[in-house]
Amino acid sequence: MTRFANPLAFGLPTLLAAALQWLALPAQATEALAQKNNCLGCHAVATKLVGPAYKDVAAKYAGQPDAQAQLMESIRKGSAGKWGELPMPPHPKLSDADLKKLAAWVLSAK
Ligand code: HEC
Secondary structure (H helix, E strand, O other): OHHHHHHHHHHHHHHHHHHHHHHOHHHHHHHHHHHHOOHHHHOOOOOOOOOOOHHHHHHHHOOOOOHHHHHHHHHHHOEOOOOOOOOEOOOOOOOHHHHHHHHHHHHOOO
């Protein structure tokens, strides 16, 4: 019986995980960028940590045409007073291309 249990326990989830990972590639590249820049030390997609949940940020800016530019500025220069007591430190070393990707990724969070 264990002989048959093994493929079910490991084979199928691994295959599914591989398929999901392949589908999620572009988002994953940006998530790696966020990881590298410590964004995820203060933020999570679905829950508030030090900073607001990215899905809450996405909801707040939904439908605003200049949302991406605003968030790029917030990330580059830091932000204070919009979400609570704590400020976000500036990230002056991020390139425009990276800021653009991060802002778009945050805005796509659900
Ligand atoms: C030290 C903790 C910390 C780090 C690191 C951090 N944030 Fe934040 N972030 C915050 C806090 C706190 C706020 C809320 C600021 C406020 O109330 O205006 C915030 C707000 C934001 C907002 C909303 C800004 C707005 O204008 O509404 C975005 C988008 C954001 N962060 C993205 C990022 C990204 C991307 C990174 C990585 C490059 C990052 N954060 C790194 C703490 C952090």
